[in-house]
Amino acid sequence: xxxxxxxxxxxxxxxxxxxxxxxxxxxxxxxxxxxxxxxxxxxxxxxxxxxxxxxxxxxxxxxxxxxxxxxxxxxxxxxxxxxxxxxxxxxxxxxxxxx
Amino acid sequence: xxxxxxxxxxxxxxxxxxxxxxxxxxxxxxxxxxxxxxxxxxxxxxxxxxxxxxxxxxxxxxxxxxxxxxxxxxxxxxxxxxxxxxxxxxxxxxxxxxxxxxxxxxxxxxxxxxxxxxxxxxxxxxxxxxxxxxxxxxxxxxxxxxxxxxxxxxxxxxxxxxxxxxxxxxxxxxxxxxxxxxxxxxxxxxxxxxxxxxxxxxxxxxxxxxxxxxxxxxxxxxxxxxxxxxxxxxxxxxxxxxxxxxxxxxxxxxxxxxxxxxxxxxxxxxxxxxxxxxxxxxxxxxxxxxxxxxxxxxxxxxxxxxxxxxxxxxxxxxxxxxxxxxxxxxxxxxxxxxxxxxxxxxxxxxxxxxxxxxxxxxxxxxxxxxxxxxxxxxxxxxxxxxxxxxxxxxxxxxxxxxxxxxxxxxxxxxxxxxxxxxxxxxxxxxxxxxxxxxxxxxxxxxxxxxxxxxxxxxxxxxxxxxxxxxxxxxxxxxxxxxxxxxxxxxxxxxxxxxxxxxxxxxxxxx
Numbered sequence: 001x002x003x004x005x006x007x008x009x010x011x012x013x014x015x016x017x018x019x020x021x022x023x024x025x026x027x028x029x030x031x032x033x034x035x036x037x038x039x040x041x042x043x044x045x046x047x048x049x050x051x052x053x054x055x056x057x058x059x060x061x062x063x064x065x066x067x068x069x070x071x072x073x074x075x076x077x078x079x080x081x082x083x084x085x086x087x088x089x090x091x092x093x094x095x096x097x098x099x
Numbered sequence: 100x101x102x103x104x105x106x107x108x109x110x111x112x113x114x115x116x117x118x119x120x121x122x123x124x125x126x127x128x129x130x131x132x133x134x135x136x137x138x139x140x141x142x143x144x145x146x147x148x149x150x151x152x153x154x155x156x157x158x159x160x161x162x163x164x165x166x167x168x169x170x171x172x173x174x175x176x177x178x179x180x181x182x183x184x185x186x187x188x189x190x191x192x193x194x195x196x197x198x199x200x201x202x203x204x205x206x207x208x209x210x211x212x213x214x215x216x217x218x219x220x221x222x223x224x225x226x227x228x229x230x231x232x233x234x235x236x237x238x239x240x241x242x243x244x245x246x247x248x249x250x251x252x253x254x255x256x257x258x259x260x261x262x263x264x265x266x267x268x269x270x271x272x273x274x275x276x277x278x279x280x281x282x283x284x285x286x287x288x289x290x291x292x293x294x295x296x297x298x299x300x301x302x303x304x305x306x307x308x309x310x311x312x313x314x315x316x317x318x319x320x321x322x323x324x325x326x327x328x329x330x331x332x333x334x335x336x337x338x339x340x341x342x343x344x345x346x347x348x349x350x351x352x353x354x355x356x357x358x359x360x361x362x363x364x365x366x367x368x369x370x371x372x373x374x375x376x377x378x379x380x381x382x383x384x385x386x387x388x389x390x391x392x393x394x395x396x397x398x399x400x401x402x403x404x405x406x407x408x409x410x411x412x413x414x415x416x417x418x419x420x421x422x423x424x425x426x427x428x429x430x431x432x433x434x435x436x437x438x439x440x441x442x443x444x445x446x447x448x449x450x451x452x453x454x455x456x457x458x459x460x461x462x463x464x465x466x467x468x469x470x471x472x473x474x475x476x477x478x479x480x481x482x483x484x485x486x487x488x489x490x491x492x493x494x495x496x497x498x499x500x501x502x503x504x505x506x507x508x509x510x511x512x513x514x515x516x517x518x519x520x521x522x523x524x525x526x527x528x529x530x531x532x533x534x535x536x537x538x539x540x541x542x543x544x545x546x547x548x549x550x551x552x553x554x555x556x557x558x559x560x561x562x563x564x565x566x567x568x569x570x571x572x573x574x575x576x577x578x579x580x581x582x583x584x585x586x587x588x589x590x591x592x593x594x595x596x597x598x599x600x601x602x603x604x605x606x607x608x609x
Contacts, residue, residue, distance in 0.1 A: 009469060016425060016472040017432070017449065018465055019457030031527055032470060038528060039414040039483070045493060046486035053492040055312050055342075056298040056544020057569060062341040076205035082439035091434050092441070092448045 004033045103131035107268040111177045111325040114271055118176040121165070125158035125176030129220045132178050136222065136269045138603040144244050145254075145264035146223045147183050148191050154178060154220035161218040174328055175218035180270040182261050183224040184231050185316065186305045187211050190221070194307045195229040195239040195257075198459030199437045208305020209340070210274065210316055210333040217332055222270050225260030229461045230428065231281055231309045233257050234533040237524050238463040245520075246289060248559055248598050252517040255285030255533075261319040262289040267601060272329055273319040278309050279416055280513075280537025282317050283549035287512035287562020290551040290594045292579070293319045294326045295537075297569045298544035299344040301330075302337030310423035311342075313416075313541040321595060323550060323580040327355035330572070349573035358580030361588075364398035366578065369505025373409040374536045379514045382555025387511045390552045390563050393585040394509075394578070402505055406497035411490045412539045417531060418487035419542070421471030428468055431456060466527065495543045502568045507578050510536050512549040512562030540566055548575040550583055551594040560594060 006029040013020050013028075020028065074087065083090040106114070106128050117123045133151045140146055161176040181187060184194045186204035188211075193199040207215065214221065228238035236244040236259035244259040246252040247267040254263040261273035262285030275282035277295035286293030294317045301316045308314060318329035331351050337343045370391065375384060395401050432448075433439035433455035440454040460468070474483040501508055513533055523530045540547040545566055552563035563582065567574040587593055 004473065008473075012469050012473045012476065013465075014453075015476065016468050017429075017453045017456055018460065018468060019453045020465070021457075024462075024465070028466060028469065031466060032473070035417065035466075035470060035527060036473070036483075039417045039487075042411055042414045042418060042486040042490045043482055045408065045411055046489035050489040050492055052485060052488035053495060054488055056495075056542070057342075057344070059342060064338055072205045076203075077435075080202055080205065080436045082433060082437070089435055092446060092451045094448050096447045 004029060004036050103134050106131040107135045109271065110322045111174060111271040111320060112322065112328060114177050115173050115328070118165070119173075125161045125220065126155060128176060129154050129158040129178045129222070132222055132270055139267055139601045140269060142245060142250055142601060143247060143263050143267050143269070144242060145225055145260045145267065145269055146180070147193065147195070147226050147241055147260070149223035150190050150221055153190070154222050157215070157218065157220040161220070164218070172217035172332065174332060176220070177271055178220040178222045179214060180222045180225050180261060180264045180273040181211065182258050182274050182276055183227055184276055184307045185211060185274055186307065187221065187224065190224065192224065192307070193241070194231070195227040195241060196459065196461070196464070197240040197438065198431050198455070202437050206305065209302035209337045211305060213333050219272070225258070225264055225273060227260055228257035229464050230307065230424070231257040231276060231278055232424070232463045232467055234280070234284055234530055235520070235523070236260060237520065238461055240461055243520060246517045247601060248290065249517065252519055252559070253288065255288040255517065257281040258285045258319065262286055262291050262293065265319055265321055266291050266595060266598065271321070272325060274316060274333070275319040276306060276314060276316045277541065278313045279420065279541050280534040282319060283537045283547055283562065283564060284513045284533055286319065286549040288517040288560060290560030290598065291319065291321055292323055292326050292548070292550045293317065294330060294548045294575060295540060295546060296330060296334060296572055297344065297546045299342050300348065300546065300572060301334045302340040302343050304337055304339040308427040310420040311427060312423060313420060315541070321593065323548070323576060323583045324352070324355045324359065326548070327351040327576045344570065346570070349571065351573055351576050354573035355576040355580040358577035359584045361397050361581050361584045363394060363578065363581050366399045366507070367505045368394055368399045368401050368578070369404035369501055369508045370401060371409065371501070371508050371510045372403055372405045373407065374510035378532065378535070379511060380516060380555060382557065383511045383515060383561050386553040386555065386561040387563060390582055390586070391509070394582060397581055397585060404501040404505055404508060406494070406501055406539070408490060408493040408497050409539050412494055412542055413531060413535050415487040415490035415494070416534075416538045416542060417470070418474050418483050419491065421467040422474050422484050423471070425468045425471030425475065428464070431459065463527070491542050494539055498539070498543045498545055498568070507574050508566040510564050512536060512564040516555045516557055516559035516561060536564060545569050546572040546575055548579045550579050552582070552586060553594065554597065
């Protein structure tokens with residue numbers, strides 16, 4: 001199984017939308033490489049005949065009556081936002097100028 | 100010893116009795132704990148926020164209702180501390196992260212609603228590893244908590260704040276959350292009691308999610324009976340959590356009371372072969388063996404069970420947890436709540452998100468999100484996440500087979516006693532090993548309890564873990580309360596009596 005190079009960590013950090021400094025990248029690449037090597041042993045016993053489990057207890061879909069309930073207080077929600085305008089969240093431009 | 104000090108030493112059950120008998124008011128009890136926090140939390144740092152005014156107001160309200168003859172919950176008026184990963188309306192909630200600094204939640208978690216409805220004053224929010232990722236509280240963005248037994252040592256994690264608050268008599272009760280051991284391991288290293296209920300036994304609505312298929316909230320206390328009382332209050336079905344079990348809880352308090360008589364005739368106790376031996380401190384194993392002898396003496400039948408796939412649990416956990424966390428923490432994007440970092444030059448939302456997360460998340464959170472993103476990425480999914488899910492199946496089968504020959508399973512809660520602050524901070528794998536005995540229960544969804552079983556050779560507390568089948572949480576309380584009674588009979592009182600007295604603010608200032 002491939003090990004985790006510095007370039008690979010930079011690529012994955014990009015996917016995860018986390019800016020890393022060069023120092024962080026150096027350190028994380030070393031640490032993650034050790035961790036990935038250690039956890040990779042799960043494949044030793046994960047043979048094709050074993051079914052996967054995603055959840056601790058068997059679950060079926062849960063439905064409830066479609067009845068309106070009190071929503072969160074809009075003023076309280078907006079008060080906790082980094083920026084809001086006209087009762088809505090204010091966000092930076094979604095698309096860059098090249099788009 | 101002043102009256103206030105005496106109040107902080109009582110169990111929640113004893114406080115509840117005094118409150119019910121009107122020997123003491125909730126305002127007095129709550130003030131005593133606020134005073135204790137003011138006295139010792141400079142040294143412990145169990146709390147991120149203390150909500151004294153709100154707690155005293157809630158206490159006064161309970162006292163008024165009691166005076167008016169209203170029928171109240173058994174724990175009404177007993178104050179409680181809440182882990183900072185649980186949202187509290189109007190009270191800052193950070194999950195130990197800089198990215199949520201100053202966030203005031205607009206709603207209460209279901210379990211907080213239940214605490215408030217039952218009249219438990221909330222003393223404040225307790226410290227934790229950032230987003231519950233850690234075993235020492237050293238990954239909190241607000242500084243670590245100190246172990247009351249030795250201030251140079253870790254209080255466990257992630258819920259070290261809740262465990263230390265209870266151990267240092269700053270609160271009689273606390274709420275914890277346990278994703279891989281974050282209630283039980285801190286209980287073990289602080290000489291307190293902690294219970295991870297069956298997955299789905301306590302609502303997850305309003306918990307800031309770490310790994311949704313593993314997270315479970317539960318009680319953090321000084322006695323087994325107190326945990327049962329709190330568990331019955333916060334547990335039970337909640338339609339707002341689709342994974343909540345839609346069945347009544349077993350009779351937990353009754354099981355704890357039954358266990359306290361010390362008779363375990365006919366109970367089969369399974370010792371897990373794979374959770375002892377190499378890596379476990381000799382003093383931890385010695386206390387474990389002595390507890391087994393006490394259980395045998397109480398009539399329990401001790402059998403050895405093998406759970407061969409448990410040796411793969413840690414590896415599976417450190418794939419499943421990061422994978423789920425990487426998804427759950429995607430909501431911290433700097434748009435709707437928490438920190439927003441805006442780079443120069445009219446950046447896009449994507450650039451803002453990356454900058455925000457780069458500055459707002461600590462090292463361990465970055466490490467696990469990147470690990471999880473990697474494990475889920477194209478080309479690696481089957482080998483890592485897919486395999487980990489298969490290991491989960493094998494571990495569940497191990498439990499099923501073991502519970503055919505035993506009613507409960509037991510092990511040491513953690514392989515070692517509390518280590519020194521800083522000792523494992525630069526070695527993530529060594530840190531992860533603290534949870535080797537607690538993780539299997541989370542992967543299988545079964546309930547687990549840790550109670551103190553004595554002091555190791557280094558004079559620090561050791562935890563004894565009891566595991567039961569899913570939805571049979573009552574067995575934890577019966578066996579836990581029995582062992583607690585037998586041990587305290589030998590010690591002549593609770594283990595915490597052996598903990599050093601903490602210097603108060605006044606003395607420390609001299």
